[in-house]
Every structure is written in C-alpha cells, then in structure tokens.
Amino acid sequence: MTDLCVSGCTVAFGGLKAINDLTLTIPSGAITGLIGPNGSGKSTFCNMVSGQIPPSGGRVRLGEKDITGWRSDQAVAAGLARTYQVPRVPKELTIGEVIGVPFRYARSSRELPRQMSTTADLARFCGLAPALDTACADLSISDLRRLEIARALACKPRVLLLDEAMAGLSLEDTAQVIELVREVHAAGITIVVIEHVMRIIATLCQHAVVLNNGRLLSQGTPEVVLRDPAVREAYLGKGFGP
Amino acid sequence: MSARYSLLTYIAVAVGLGAIALAGNAFLIQAAIGVAISAILALSWDILSRTGQVSLGQSAFFGIGAYGSGLLTPQFGVVLGWVAGILLCAVAAILIGLVTLRLRRLYFTIATLSFGLSMQVLILVTPGITGGSTGIMPPVLMGGSPPAQLLLITGFLVVAAIVSDIFLSDRFRPAFFMIRSNPALAASSGVPVVATKIMAFAVSGMVAGVAGACYGGLYGYVIPEDVFTPNWSILPLAVSILGGMDTTLGPILGALVLRFLEEIARHYVGGVGYQVVYGAVIILFIVILPRGLVGGLRQLLRKLARRDAVPARSRSEAKA
Incomplete structure (x- = not known):
C-alpha cells in the first residue's frame, strides 16, 4: 500500500534537472525520511508533489488520485499538506487566524481525531503555549515551527510533508517536535520528513529515501540506507567510505 | 474590528451625512457628496489591496459604472440599469483579472x-x-435634489462599508492577508489563490462602479474626461493610505480629512498653488502616520490603555 507515488518525474530549471526521471513510493502509514546532500532535489520534490512546480514529465499519485499538475489548494483537498522550511506567516495575523485559514478553506474529506478537531485543540496538541490571539510577529522560531505544523494539520491531510521542521531548534525543542511528529503519526497520518540531521532520521523514521542529483540513490530502513556506501560517497565524497 | 465598532461606524456615517442633508447648506451638501463618493471609491481600492494587489485602474470601473448605468437606465429603468451597469464592472474585472x-x-x-x-x-x-467625446446625459438622480442625492449616496456608502467589513471578517481577512504576504502559504492552506483574487477584484470593481454611477447621476451630464481621468485612480489610493489601509473606517475618515485639507488649502492659499500645499500636507501626514489616521489613533489608544494599566498593577502589587 502506498500513499504517495511519483513515477518518471522531471523538474528542470533551465539546463539543471533538479528532479531527474525520479520514481519512488512513500509507504502508507509510515514516517519516511527524505534525505540527500544540498541540491539533491529534496525541496524541489516537496514543491513538485505539493503542486507548486508542475513536473515536466511523469505522474504524481496520491492514493488512488492522479494529482499531476494540480494546484497546491487542489493537492490539499486531495489530502496532501506540507510545512515550509522558513515559516513566513503574515505578521499581522494571530495564531488562531493562521490555523483558521485551512480549517475554513481546505476541502479535504478526511476528519481529524478529536484532540485536533478545533483551532484551540490543534494549538494545544502542537504545544503552542502562547494564547490564540497572539500576533505571529511576537512568536519565537520554535513557536513558528509548531504553528506551521498546526496549520498543515488543519488541512486534514492523509500525507504530511515536513520540510526541515526542526532546523534551527534547540535540542530540547527538537526532542519535543520529534515527539509531536510521533503523535501525529499515531493519529494515522503518513509522514515524510525532510531532514539534514541523520540522528533524527535514525530515531524517527521507519523508512528512508536518499536523493542525489535529482535521482533516487538508495532506499530502505534507516540503518541499511545510512550504511550504504553510495550514500556515504554522495555525502562525503570518494575515499570516505568504510 | 468588532461588530460593535462596525455598527458605530455605519451609524456615525448615516447620522453625520444625514444631518448635513437635512440642514440644507448647499456648500456643505456638495462637499459631503464629494466625500461620500471618494469614500466609496477608496473602500473599493482598499478591499482589493488586502489581497496585495495595488490597482491604478479604479477610474476604469468608476467610468464603466457611470457610463453603464447612464446608458442602460433609459433602456431598463433605474434599478435594472444600475444593476446592469455595476455588473458590467464585475465582468470587466473578471476578464482583466483572468489575464x-x-x-x-x-x-x-x-x-x-x-x-x-x-x-x-x-x-x-x-x-x-x-x-464619444461629446459625452452622455444620464438621468439625474433623485430629480436633481442635492439633499436627496446625498441621502441616497450615504446609503450606498453604508452598503460599501458593510461589504468592506464582510471582507474584514474571519472568513476572508486571514486568507486575504495570507495571499498578500505569502501566496504559496495561502495555497498550501487550501485557499484557491487566483480565484480569490479575481473575486476580490470583481467586488472592488463593482463598488468602484457604484461610486461612478452616483457621480454620473449628479448633474445629468458626463464626458469621458470627467470619469476616466487618472485622478479617480490616484484619489482612492491617497485616501486609503491617509486614512489607514485594511480598515473600513480609514478610507471614510481619509476621504473626509482629505476634503477638509483641500478646502483649507484652497481658502488660505488659493489659485493653483493650493494643490502644492495640499500635496505637501498629504506627504507630511503619511510620513508622520505611516499606518494612516486609524493606525495612529489605535496606537494612541493602546498607549493610553497601557498608561492606565501600569499604575493599576503597581497599586495592586503594593497592596499585596
């Protein structure tokens, strides 16, 4: 069973193929780690499946639906939500207003578990301490990341893409966000984590996918993938393998 | 802004302009009609600007409203003629917006x-x-009685204010602001960005069309230069920025203050020079109050509230 599946997809920026004839499947109900060196195509993958950049070839499927070339809001309606690496929320809006937007607009047919069913519930579930009427301008980076996860969850997704949701957080905050991701997963949502820190992938994910130069380099359990000589070479260069 | 403040704004507009209409001073009535039409046009501009789209073409909708209602009223009667003229603005906005x-x-x-x-x-x-260049002769509004015209236009201003407040409600405001500051985030939150922008543009065009239709019906004579002048595109921008963007009160207050400044400058400077002074005063206002009159007022109220709150807390602490 797969929730998200891309086959033969290519995204080119001028002469550079950021995604190059990529075929991969994200297993249903798992936490999958998407890793790769800088410029390997992780973020482009995220932008492609979430509808921001249409692939020039190939298909993107979400469950039974072919969502190739769909707009972001249509992908959200189909059940795919994403967070952004740099959360640029409108400063003049409050926490409650930001979470309220997908609650009003996302046309996903899925329902969230009771502990996430309202704006206040979601904020509490994601560990947002400030009150709902706090302006986003006054939030810390850690709260902005939690808000970003809460906003994405309010889209009621079946698949959630987390684009470096833990980057720039303290060790303590990272541990809390890891715990949060586990709870989201326990609520029945398939998760794709884009992450640079291998330790997080190793502790959090059941499945790992490695991209390099826009192609699939390796996939499998994190233990297997992180030991793969090809992966070590892609990260560290030739001669650093075991 | 809460519903209570909105209601207060509508009542203040209706009572203020209504009183001028009933008092019967011909100069004040003409000035108030001008203020009300500017305010409607400024609200139309502000509604669109909340989605991040800065329009310099409100004069087109102003003119289409004036011409559409003026040309269609003899065919379909006043009500249908106006409705058709204003719908024409929406159609134009949707076509332009799609592109x-x-x-x-x-x-x-x-x-x-x-x-x-x-x-x-x-x-x-x-x-x-x-x-063509000779213009048209739309039917005169309310039999040409200025007080009755003012009352009618005041009614339209209240309607425009209600429309503006609908777009400041929880249903639209957060989505509009998100489209303005980060359209990708809005789309990833399920908002159909382009469709929402086109909808805002169509509503903005219709509100501007109402202002134009009112203007066209004032004297029963309209030439193209009257309604399609770029002045009608610049004015709503200046009024909204002066009064305070993203609010309903701002464009209304801005229209009033701008007209007031214009009259004062005309009285004391006169000639053509008054326009320079008037322009300089607008710039000064914008420099001193970047968030407009409403933003400045809010800041002042917040400061006063804080000054009241601090001694109260220290007093309770002293007791404890």
Missing part, C-alpha cells in the same frame, strides 16, 4: 493603469454607442 492576476504585483498594477487609460480611448472611438 492579469496571475502576474506579479507590479505587473498587475501596470496592467490596471493601462486598462484605466485605454477605457477612455474606447469611449472616444465608439461615438455611436457611447457618445
């Missing part, structure tokens, strides 16, 4: 500017339908 709202901000602004300028040419080259 231009995919463009990035500045390109959209330039597109609206050229739309505004080209409308006047369109009128000039179609004298058979639109009267």
Whole structure:
C-alpha cells in the first residue's frame, strides 16, 4: 500500500534537472525520511508533489488520485499538506487566524481525531503555549515551527510533508517536535520528513529515501540506507567510505 | 474590528451625512457628496489591496459604472440599469483579472493603469454607442435634489462599508492577508489563490462602479474626461493610505480629512498653488502616520490603555 507515488518525474530549471526521471513510493502509514546532500532535489520534490512546480514529465499519485499538475489548494483537498522550511506567516495575523485559514478553506474529506478537531485543540496538541490571539510577529522560531505544523494539520491531510521542521531548534525543542511528529503519526497520518540531521532520521523514521542529483540513490530502513556506501560517497565524497 | 465598532461606524456615517442633508447648506451638501463618493471609491481600492494587489485602474470601473448605468437606465429603468451597469464592472474585472492576476504585483498594477487609460480611448472611438467625446446625459438622480442625492449616496456608502467589513471578517481577512504576504502559504492552506483574487477584484470593481454611477447621476451630464481621468485612480489610493489601509473606517475618515485639507488649502492659499500645499500636507501626514489616521489613533489608544494599566498593577502589587 502506498500513499504517495511519483513515477518518471522531471523538474528542470533551465539546463539543471533538479528532479531527474525520479520514481519512488512513500509507504502508507509510515514516517519516511527524505534525505540527500544540498541540491539533491529534496525541496524541489516537496514543491513538485505539493503542486507548486508542475513536473515536466511523469505522474504524481496520491492514493488512488492522479494529482499531476494540480494546484497546491487542489493537492490539499486531495489530502496532501506540507510545512515550509522558513515559516513566513503574515505578521499581522494571530495564531488562531493562521490555523483558521485551512480549517475554513481546505476541502479535504478526511476528519481529524478529536484532540485536533478545533483551532484551540490543534494549538494545544502542537504545544503552542502562547494564547490564540497572539500576533505571529511576537512568536519565537520554535513557536513558528509548531504553528506551521498546526496549520498543515488543519488541512486534514492523509500525507504530511515536513520540510526541515526542526532546523534551527534547540535540542530540547527538537526532542519535543520529534515527539509531536510521533503523535501525529499515531493519529494515522503518513509522514515524510525532510531532514539534514541523520540522528533524527535514525530515531524517527521507519523508512528512508536518499536523493542525489535529482535521482533516487538508495532506499530502505534507516540503518541499511545510512550504511550504504553510495550514500556515504554522495555525502562525503570518494575515499570516505568504510 | 468588532461588530460593535462596525455598527458605530455605519451609524456615525448615516447620522453625520444625514444631518448635513437635512440642514440644507448647499456648500456643505456638495462637499459631503464629494466625500461620500471618494469614500466609496477608496473602500473599493482598499478591499482589493488586502489581497496585495495595488490597482491604478479604479477610474476604469468608476467610468464603466457611470457610463453603464447612464446608458442602460433609459433602456431598463433605474434599478435594472444600475444593476446592469455595476455588473458590467464585475465582468470587466473578471476578464482583466483572468489575464492579469496571475502576474506579479507590479505587473498587475501596470496592467490596471493601462486598462484605466485605454477605457477612455474606447469611449472616444465608439461615438455611436457611447457618445464619444461629446459625452452622455444620464438621468439625474433623485430629480436633481442635492439633499436627496446625498441621502441616497450615504446609503450606498453604508452598503460599501458593510461589504468592506464582510471582507474584514474571519472568513476572508486571514486568507486575504495570507495571499498578500505569502501566496504559496495561502495555497498550501487550501485557499484557491487566483480565484480569490479575481473575486476580490470583481467586488472592488463593482463598488468602484457604484461610486461612478452616483457621480454620473449628479448633474445629468458626463464626458469621458470627467470619469476616466487618472485622478479617480490616484484619489482612492491617497485616501486609503491617509486614512489607514485594511480598515473600513480609514478610507471614510481619509476621504473626509482629505476634503477638509483641500478646502483649507484652497481658502488660505488659493489659485493653483493650493494643490502644492495640499500635496505637501498629504506627504507630511503619511510620513508622520505611516499606518494612516486609524493606525495612529489605535496606537494612541493602546498607549493610553497601557498608561492606565501600569499604575493599576503597581497599586495592586503594593497592596499585596
């Protein structure tokens, strides 16, 4: 069973193929780690499946639906939500207003578990301490990341893409966000984590996918993938393998 | 802004302008009509600007409203003629929006500017339908009675204020602001960005069309230069920025203060020079109050509230 599946997809920026004839499947109900060196195509993958950049070839499927070339809001309606690496929320809006937007607009047919069913519930579930009427301008980076996860969850997704949701957080905050991701997963949502820190992938994910130069380099359990000589070479260069 | 403040704004507008209409001072009535029409036009501009689209083409909708209602009223009667004229604005906005709202901000602004300028040419080259440069003679509003005209236009202003408040409600405000500051985030939150922008543009066009229809019906005579002048595109921008963007009160207050400044400058400076002084005063206002009069007032109220709150807390602490 797969929730998200891309086959033969290519995204080119001028002469550079950021995604190059990529075929991969994200297993249903798992936490999958998407890793790769800088410029390997992780973020482009995220932008492609979430509808921001249409692939020039190939298909993107979400469950039974072919969502190739769909707009972001249509992908959200189909059940795919994403967070952004740099959360640029409108400063003049409050926490409650930001979470309220997908609650009003996302046309996903899925329902969230009771502990996430309202704006206040979601904020509490994601560990947002400030009150709902706090302006986003006054939030810390850690709260902005939690808000970003809460906003994405309010889209009621079946698949959630987390684009470096833990980057720039303290060790303590990272541990809390890891715990949060586990709870989201326990609520029945398939998760794709884009992450640079291998330790997080190793502790959090059941499945790992490695991209390099826009192609699939390796996939499998994190233990297997992180030991793969090809992966070590892609990260560290030739001669650093075991 | 809470519902109570909105209601207070509607009542203040209705009572203030209504009182002027009933008092019967001819000069004040004409000034109030001008203020009300500017306020409606400024609200139309502000509604659109909340989605991040800066229009320099409101004069096109102003003119289409004036011409549409003026030309269609003899055919369909006042009510249907106005409705059709204003719907024409929505159709124009949707067509222009379909082409231009995919463009990035500045390109959209330039597109609206050229739309505004080209409308006047369109009128000039179609004298058979639109009267060309000689203009048209729309039916005069309310039998030409200025107090009755003011009352009618006040009614339209209240309607425009209600429309503006609907777009400041929880249903639209957060989505509009998100489209303005980060359209990708809005789309990833399920908001159909282009459709929402086109909808805002159509509503904005219709509200501007109402202002134009009111203006066209004042004297029973309209020439293209009257309604398609770029002044009607610049005015709503200046009024909204002066009064305070993203609010309903701002454009209304801005229209009032701008007219007041204009009259004072005309009285004390006179000639053509008054326009320079008046322009300088507007710039000064914008420099001192970047968030407009309403933003400045809010800041002042917040400061006063804080000054009241601090001693109260220290007093309770002293007791404890």
